[in-house]
Amino acid sequence: MSTMKALVFSAPGRPTLEERPRPTIQAATDAIVQMVKSSICGTDLHILKGDVPSVRRDIILGHEGTGIIYALGANVTRFKLNDRVVISGITSCRSCDFCTRDIPSHCVDGGWLIGNTIDGTQAEYIRIPLADGSLYHMVEGASEEAQVLCSDVMPTAFECGVISGRVKPGGTVAIVGGGPVGLAIAIAAQLYSPLKLIMITRDPNRLEKAKELGATHCIPFGPNAIKQVMELTNGHGVDTVVEAAGVPGTFDLCQEIVAVGGTIANVGVHGCKVDLNLDKLWHRNIVIATSLVDTTSTRMLLQLMDSGKIKPDILFTHRFRFADVLDAYATFGDATKHNALKVVLEF
Ligand SMILES: [Zn+2]
Ligand SMILES: [Zn+2]
The missing domain is CATH 3.90.180.10 (Medium-chain alcohol dehydrogenases, catalytic domain)
Structure with missing residues (x-):
């Protein structure tokens, strides 16, 4: 054989x-x-x-x-x-x-x-x-x-990030997690001409790469990220927030920065449970989408x-x-x- x-x-x-x-x-x-x-x-x-x-x-x-x-x-x-x-x-x-x-x-x-x-x-x-x-x-x-x-990578970015995230022309998009899929979402989201495309991740090299790929704003993941996103969005938060890391801390951030009427699209592979802050979100007309490509x-x-x-x-x-x-x-x-x-x- x-x-x-x-x-x-x-x-x-x-x-x-x-x-x-x-x-x-x-x-x-x-x-x-x-x-x-x-x-x-x-x-x-x-x-x-x-x-x-x-x-x-x-x-x-x-x-x-x-x-x-x-x-x-x-x-x-x-x-x-x-x-x-x-x-x-x-x-x-x-x-x-x-x-x-x-x-x-x-x-x-x-x-x-x-x-x-x-x-x-x-x-x-x-x-x-x-x-x-x-x-x-x-x-x-x-x-x-x-x-x-x-x-x-690209179908995941497009389907689970951009389509499930309901990215719209003139809308705002934040991607939490700057791995290959997060960066691919930055590429795919631009097919819909968002007004602001915000990358949030820990690694400075990945923030640099995101800028090269067309992200309009790059924010280090950390305690100041929420404040920085709110300043960029007149305190409203972001229309499409894509979770592209798969850990509880990044999903927490997504819940903090999603705008009224917005969408959290989960792309990350989660190996443990996360907190869902429904007490803060129930009246905000948001959608949380999960999908396998x-x-x-x-x-x-x-x-x-x-x-x-x-x-x-x-x-x-x-x-x-x-x-x-x-x-x-x-x-x-x-x-x-x-x-x-x-x-x-x-x-
Ligand atoms: Zn894969
Ligand atoms: Zn079949």
Whole structure:
């Protein structure tokens, strides 16, 4: 049996690089993709910390990446061998009750499977179930790295941050958390021309990056953040507040700065409960939205990349050969020290 190198969640803490059997077609709707580029997500770090109980031990991590179709099941119709594809972090059957309601994140046979309940993209090959609904053809006009961000980061930013956050032209937006997804939200929010785009995060380098990407105001996360936001908004608070960090302190801040009639959109992966200050919020006509990315915007985002309208590959700061994936995890795991945002793995 032929084998491949794979990054495995063997135990909480650091992952291991192992030799694993190459995946084979198991159902007529499967595709086997030979990976070309993969990346590490903040969610992978949450898994390693033990924050995501659905992930079983011995799973190959990763839900982001691009590759080439290596083998196809008999019933896959949209792809042929050697097609270059973007792998969606969400697997969709395109026909169940959830998929037909545009919520494939909860597809009865799909949803978030890869790098969660089945083997993921941080390996030389991956089996993609329900391939017709779970892969996209790559576009010519955008870099391959930019398209890696269409697996998860950009659809998450657009759907869970911008659309769920009801960003409107002329409105105000605050993003709490300046990781890759927070910064991607800064990119995606500008599709709607907000009047003020405020980034709030601890790391000064990420504040600088946010400014480069078009944030109009950059505020360090800390005790003065509320006062600074209120000064910027005539004491009203912010129309769209996006929680993009996933810890109680950042969710607290979101509740403090949301304006009357505004929206808190949660994007962060939370590993513990938070306080909901309903006693202060019940009469303020706000909406709190939570969502898992559906990747229903992926095709549109690829077209925007193809046309050059968005160029999110600026989020990649580090590149590693897959053989050095453990170094990549060490760098991404201590991102502040290494000034790291998104890390790409090349096969
Ligand atoms: Zn991800
Ligand atoms: Zn479905």
